[in-house]
Structures are given as structure tokens and as C-alpha cells.
Amino acid sequence: CHDLNLILTPYDILRLKKCLGLKSWDFLKRYTSVHVGPGSGLPVVMLKMEGADMKCPFLETGKGCTVYDDRPGACRTYPLARISCRSKDRNGVEEFYYIVKEPDCLGFQDGVEWTVEEWVKNQEIKPYNEINDIFGELLQAKIEVGDPSLTADQIEIFYRGCYDLDEFRRFFLKGPNLDRYLESGEIIRKITNDELELLKYGIRWVKKRLFQGTCLTCKATHRTRQT
Numbered sequence: 001c002h003d004l005n006l007i008l009t010p011y012d013i014l015r016l017k018k019c020l021g022l023k024s025w026d027f028l029k030r031y032t033s034v035h036v037g038p039g040s041g042l043p044v045v046m047l048k049m050e051g052a053d054m055k056c057p058f059l060e061t062g063k064g065c066t067v068y069d070d071r072p073g074a075c076r077t078y079p080l081a082r083i084s085c086r087s088k089d090r091n092g093v094e095e096f097y098y099i100v101k102e103p104d105c106l107g108f109q110d111g112v113e114w115t116v117e118e119w120v121k122n123q124e125i126k127p128y129n130e131i132n133d134i135f136g137e138l139l140q141a142k143i144e145v146g147d148p149s150l151t152a153d154q155i156e157i158f159y160r161g162c163y164d165l166d167e168f169r170r171f172f173l174k175g176p177n178l179d180r181y182l183e184s185g186e187i188i189r190k191i192t193n194d195e196l197e198l199l200k201y202g203i204r205w206v207k208k209r210l211f212q213g214t215c216l217t218c219k220a221t222h223r224t225r226q227t
Contacts, residue, residue: 001055001056001059001065002049002053002054002055002056002059003049003053003054004047004049004054004056005046006046006047006056006072006074006075007044007045007046007074008032008045008046008047008072009072009073009128009131009132009135010131010135010162010163010165010199010202010203011073011127011128011131011132011135011199012072012073012074012128013027013028013032013045013163013165014165014195014196014199015070015072016031016067016070016072017165017166018070018195019067019069019070020067023166024163024164024165024166024167025164025166025167028045028163028164031047031048031057032045032046032047032048033045033046033048034046034159036155040139040142041142041149041150042139042142042150042155042158043155043158043159043163045163047072058071073125073128073129073132076123076124076125076128077120077123077125077128078100079099079100079101079102079105079107079108080097080098080099080100080116080119081097081098081099081100082095082096082097082129083095083096083097083098084096084129084132084133084136086133086136086137086140093133093136095129097116131196131199131200131203134200134203134204135162135203137203137204137207138162138203138204138206138207138211141207141210141211141212142210142211144211145211150210154210157206157209157210158206158210160202161202161203161205161206161209162202162203162206165195165198165199165202168198168202169198172191172202172205173188173191173192179205179209187201
């Protein structure tokens with residue numbers, strides 16, 4: 001729990017900000033740093049470590065993890081790491097796990113054996129994977145467009161819809177937003193009353209707004225035709 005490069009997913013942020021009783025923008029400002037990935041061109045949110053020993057901000061001496069019930073998916077999954085694969089030729093996601101075995105992890109010394117299925121169930125990883133797979137659809141759409149560059153405004157759309165959920169709620173449900181009026185009353189009620197549904201909608205809204213039927217898609221199509 002020290003000196004980690006811990007990337008937070010949209011679902012990690014939702015769970016943590018609810019656990020701490022914070023609005024998403026307060027959580028993000030207080031506990032995270034953001035940079036644009038040089039390869040993806042997308043905003044990446046990372047947990048800020050604290051102090052000279054670069055400890056996790058939620059680690060307390062004598063108490064351990066103070067957000068244990070809502071700890072990030074990477075913490076739950078460790079010492080496993082998950083790789084998910086998707087393609088147009090098959091439905092759903094194919095997943096693979098491998099073991100990350102580090103010498104300072106005392107868990108390997110307790111003599112208990114687990115199957116992957118047992119560990120995923122015990123650590124309650126499934127809901128994290130489900131939202132991560134929806135997020136993966138968005139990342140795949142970005143790859144298929146084939147243009148690595150986003151404008152500052154497009155990066156802001158991505159950040160708001162995926163990470164800053166309370167700001168997305170204000171923008172989408174309360175602001176002058178044409179997209180809201182194109183949705184059914186049932187969907188609006190659903191995302192108004194359920195933050196998890198709002199997060200799912202926000203991720204898919206970003207996918208539609210940026211990478212389906214947009215200027216990015218048009219540029220990719222135009223480039224293909226020229227070739």
C-alpha cells in the first residue's frame with residue numbers, strides 16, 4: 001500500500017466518493033491526480049500517495065485500510081491481474097487472469113489455496129468487472145476510430161462523463177442539454193434515482209458523443225476514403 005501507481009476506474013471513484021460522503025469533484029480534487037495518457041490521448045485518474053513514504057491516503061497505522069469495503073478493484077483483485085478481450089466476431093468479453101507474485105506480499109505465506117473463481121467471488125470483484133467492461137467498450141470505440149488526438153473540450157467531455165459523476169448529473173439532468181430531451185422518461189427516471197445507472201449511462205454517452213457519428217469518426221472515414 002505504498003508507492004503505487006494506482007489508476008482509478010470510473011466505478012472505483014463512484015464507490016470511494018460514496019464511502020467518504022463526498023461529491024465526485026471534491027474526491028477527485030482531494031485524492032487524485034490526472035494526466036493525459038501519451039498513447040491513448042485520454043485522461044487517466046490516479047490515486048495520490050501521501051508523505052515521504054508515499055503511502056495510500058486511506059491507510060492508517062493500527063487500522064489498516066479505512067475504505068476496505070469500497071477499496072478499488074485493483075486492490076481487490078490483487079494478487080491476480082485481469083485482462084479482458086473483445087472482438088466484433090463474438091459477443092461478450094473473454095477474460096484471463098495471471099498471478100502477480102511479489103516477495104513482500106505476506107498473503108502467499110498463509111498456505112491457503114484459492115481458485116480464480118473462488119477469489120473473484122470472495123473479494124466481490126464481479127461488479128467492478130462489469131462496469132470496467134462497459135468502460136472497455138468506450139476505449140475500444142476510441143481505438144476503432146483510429147485518431148489518437150482529442151481536443152481540450154473532448155477531453156473534458158470524457159472526464160465529466162466517466163469520472164466526475166456529480167458534475168455529469170448537474171450537466172445532463174439540470175443543464176440545457178438537448179440529449180436529455182431525446183431520451184425517454186423511463187431512462188431519465190432511472191438515471192436520476194440510481195447513481196450506478198447514471199455512471200453506465202455517462203460512459204455510454206461519452207462513447208456516443210465522441211466516437212460514434214462525430215467529427216472524429218468522420219475524420220477517420222475521410223482518411224480511409226482518401227487512402
